[in-house]
Structure formats: C-alpha cells, structure tokens
Amino acid sequence: MIVAERKPLAEIIDMVKDHKKILVLACRGCVTVCSAGGEREADILASLIRLGLKKEGKQAEVATGSLVRQCDKEYIDGIDQWKGQYDAIVSTACGVGVNFIANLRDGDHVYPALNTTFFGGSAEQGVWREQCAGCGNCVLHLTGGLCPVARCAKSLFNGPCGGSVKGSCEINSDVPCVWQNIYDRMGTLDRQKELSVSQPIRDWSVGGHGGPRKQVRDDLTV
Amino acid sequence: MNFTPDIRLFSCHYTCQQTSAMDDNGLQHLDFPKNISINRVVCTGKIEITTLLQAFEDGADGVYVVGCPMNTCHNVKGSQRAAKRVETVRSALSELAVEPDRIKMYHTPRGLHHEFIEAAHEMNDTITELGPTPF
Numbered sequence: 089m090i091v092a093e094r095k096p097l098a099e100i101i102d103m104v105k106d107h108k109k110i111l112v113l114a115c116r117g118c119v120t121v122c123s124a125g126g127e128r129e130a131d132i133l134a135s136l137i138r139l140g141l142k143k144e145g146k147q148a149e150v151a152t153g154s155l156v157r158q159c160d161k162e163y164i165d166g167i168d169q170w171k172g173q174y175d176a177i178v179s180t181a182c183g184v185g186v187n188f189i190a191n192l193r194d195g196d197h198v199y200p201a202l203n204t205t206f207f208g209g210s211a212e213q214g215v216w217r218e219q220c221a222g223c224g225n226c227v228l229h230l231t232g233g234l235c236p237v238a239r240c241a242k243s244l245f246n247g248p249c250g251g252s253v254k255g256s257c258e259i260n261s262d263v264p265c266v267w268q269n270i271y272d273r274m275g276t277l278d279r280q281k282e283l284s285v286s287q288p289i290r291d292w293s294v295g296g297h298g299g300p301r302k303q304v305r306d307d308l309t310v
Numbered sequence: 311m312n313f314t315p316d317i318r319l320f321s322c323h324y325t326c327q328q329t330s331a332m333d334d335n336g337l338q339h340l341d342f343p344k345n346i347s348i349n350r351v352v353c354t355g356k357i358e359i360t361t362l363l364q365a366f367e368d369g370a371d372g373v374y375v376v377g378c379p380m381n382t383c384h385n386v387k388g389s390q391r392a393a394k395r396v397e398t399v400r401s402a403l404s405e406l407a408v409e410p411d412r413i414k415m416y417h418t419p420r421g422l423h424h425e426f427i428e429a430a431h432e433m434n435d436t437i438t439e440l441g442p443t444p445f
Contacts, residue, residue: 097405128358135363140406142445 089118089209090182091216092125092202094133101140103199104176107148110137111174112201113167113189114154115181122216125180125202127154133180133201158185164192207238224294224301230282232273237295239266245287247271315371315437317346319430320361322354322377324384324420340427343434354378355388362399362413366445372437373399376416376429389417409440 094100104110112134120126134150141148153170155163158181167177167189176197179186182204189198206218221238227245228235237243241259248267251258255268274280294301319326326348338344351357354377365373375396377389393415400410414433418425 097402128360131360132363135360135367136402136406139363139366139445143406143408 089121089207090184090204091122091206091208091218092119092182092204094124094129094180095201095203097136097140100133100178100199100201101137101144104137104148104178105141105144105146107176107197109174110134110148110150110176110178111170112137112150112152112178112180113158114152115158115179115185116154117157117159117181119180119182119202122210125182127152130154130180133178137178157181158188161188161192164188167193167196221295223292224296225290227287230287231270232277232279234266234270234273236266236270239264239269245290247283313438313441314345315434315442316369317343317372317374317433317437318349318365318368318370319346319433320349320351320354320357320365320373320375321426322384322389322420323350323352324378325376325418326350326422326426340422341431342427343430346430346434353383353385353388354392355383355385355390357392357395359395359398362395363402366412366443369443369445371412371443372433372440373413374416374429374433375414376418376426378420379417382420384420393417408444411436412440412443 112130114120114127114130115125116127119129123129130152134152138148138150141150151170151173155166157163158179176199177189178199178201179189180201182202183200184204186198186200189196207220207222208216208218211217218238220235221243223237227237236245241257241263242249244267248265248271249258252265252268253261255265257263257265271280271283274283292298354375357375362373362375375392377392378384380390380393383389396413396415399413403410403412414436416425416429418429
C-alpha cells in the first residue's frame with residue numbers, strides 16, 4: 089500500500105486559514121489501511137482544524153466526506169455531492185489523490201493533509217516498513233523476493249556495502265541489512281550461488297529518472 | 311482571577327460505577343468537585359480521539375480519562391488504548407501551542423476509591439491554574 093502520515097497541524101492550518109468552508113476529504117484506499125487518511129483520521133483532522141482556527145480567532149465550517157478512492161476519475165466526480173458546500177478541500181489521500189483532484193477540478197482549491205512517504209506494508213500493528221520503490225524494473229526474482237532498491241540504503245545491486253554490523257545497516261541499527269537478509273534467504277533456498285553473478289549497470293530511465301512515467305494498456309482502452 | 315473550570319471526565323464503568331448511584335449531594339459528600347461532569351463509558355478503550363476533541367470543541371477547559379490499571383483492565387487492553395489516545399490528543403494540543411496538561415489519563419483501581427477523588431482534585435487544580443480554554 090501507499091503509506092503516509094499527517095502533516096504538522098500548523099502547516100495544514102496555515103494552508104486553510106483564509107477559507108470559510110472547508111471539506112476534509114478522506115480516501116478509503118491505502119491511507120485508510122495505514123491509518124493516515126481514512127474517515128476516522130479525517131474526522132480527527134476536521135476537529136483539530138476547527139480548534140486551531142478558533143484559537144486563531146477565525147471562523148470556518150469544517151465538514152468531512154470520503155471517497156472510495158481519490159485516484160480514479162470516476163470517484164473524483166463524487167465530489168459533486170458537496171457542490172457549494174466548500175471553498176477548499178483538504179485531502180487526506182496520498183499525493184496521487186491531491187493531484188487527481190487538481191487535475192480534474194479546475195476551480196477547486198485542494199491542499200494535502202498528508203506527507204506521502206513510501207510503498208510499504210504493516211510489519212506489526214502501528215509499524216510500517218518500506219518494501220518497494222516502484223523502480224519500474226523489478227529484480228526480486230534475483231534476490232529471493234527481497235528488494236535491494238527500496239530496502240538497501242544505497243540501493244546496491246551486487247551485494248552489501250561492507251558497512252553493516254551484526255545484520256543491521258550502518259545508517260541505523262533499526263534497519264536490517266537487506267543484503268544480509270538476501271544472502272541468508274538465498275542460502276535457505278539453496279540459491280546462494282546465483283548471487284555471484286554480477287548485475288549489469290542498470291537503466292534507471294524506467295525508475296523515474298526519465299521523467300514522469302505513463303502506462304498505457306491498449307487492451308483496456310476503448 | 312475567579313475562575314471555575316469546565317472539566318469533562320470520561321471514566322470506565324468499572325471505575326466509577328458507584329457514582330452513577332449517587333446524586334450531586336452524594337458526590338459532594340465525597341468532596342468530588344461540582345464543576346467536573348462525569349461521562350461514564352463501558353470501557354475507556356471505547357473512547358475515540360474525536361470524543362475527546364469534541365469535549366474541547368464544546369468548551370471544556372480540561373478533559374481527563376480515568377480507567378483501569380494498565381495491566382488489569384477488565385477488557386484486557388482498554389485502558390492502554392485509552393492512554394494512547396489521550397497521548398495523541400496531548401501531542402495535538404502541543405502542535406496547536408496549547409498546554410498538553412489540559413488532558414490527562416489516570417489509571418485507578420476499580421471501584422470508587424480515594425484515588426478517583428484525588429485525580430479529580432489534581433485535575434481541577436491543574437486546569438484552574440492553566441486558566442480558561444484558549445479555544
């Protein structure tokens with residue numbers, strides 16, 4: 089899922105301080121699962137915005153709503169149900185949702201409530217870890233399913249850097265050295281020999297270094 | 311300044327159930343401050359963050375939650391969850407440059423013990439000193 093976290097309240101309140109009718113718009117997709125921008129979090133944020141504005145002596149109506157997702161045109165059209173009831177939208181979706189609203193709603197002010205952080209999973213309750221970098225050229229078949237792009241601090245492709253200590257990354261002992269994990273796992277799978285094959289220099293143009301990416305599926309376009 | 315704070319208490323049924331059988335006179339007899347309104351809940355783990363924030367929106371100068379001791383909650387982890395949610399509100403108040411001590415979590419033995427009354431007095435003193443809500 090896409091993992092995100094709420095921006096500092098002062099930043100959000102500064103964005104909306106001149107608006108009188110604010111819609112805090114939740115997304116029932118990834119950000120609901122990671123407890124950053126679902127309906128519950130939108131209700132909390134709406135209350136905090138009301139309190140923050142009131143403290144600054146400003147009056148505003150702050151309502152909440154939610155969409156199934158904010159990354160599809162069909163769902164963005166659902167904003168029409170609040171037509172005339174807001175002069176600004178604070179989206180608790182990831183950055184994709186904010187962009188989609190901006191793309192599709194010419195006259196609407198839209199602000200991000202979250203900082204979108206990474207593609208990850210819930211390692212345990214309340215803890216999320218980055219697992220994928222969306223690099224456009226997956227190598228997980230070579231590394232036992234563990235990603236050296238997202239999970240190695242240096243995104244190395246040919247083994248560890250040498251800075252790890254007792255299986256932890258040198259940048260932070262809380263970060264496992266994924267190359268240690270890859271080596272151990274490939275051993276468990278009896279595939280360690282495959283790691284001696286050098287990986288060639290990588291083409292990062294598909295990893296975002298070639299500009300914004302676009303994907304077209306002719307079989308799905310009508 | 312002559313200030314009587316508006317304080318909202320959210321308390322677990324098991325902690326304050328005897329208070330439900332008392333009228334105002336009974337509570338006063340126990341020296342429970344009159345300016346604290348008691349909201350009894352089935353378990354403090356049931357209290358949502360929005361409920362605590364709503365109390366401030368409704369004009370409370372201070373809010374506190376009284377639940378079971380951390381490791382002996384009748385519902386196992388209810389009071390632990392409540393403590394986390396109170397802590398979240400404390401952080402949010404700090405972000406808004408409001409004194410975090412306007413909200414507090416207490417863990418007291420089940421049944422109406424003196425700790426329940428002491429918590430009320432401590433909260434009353436704290437909020438009286440902090441003054442009226444900035445909201």
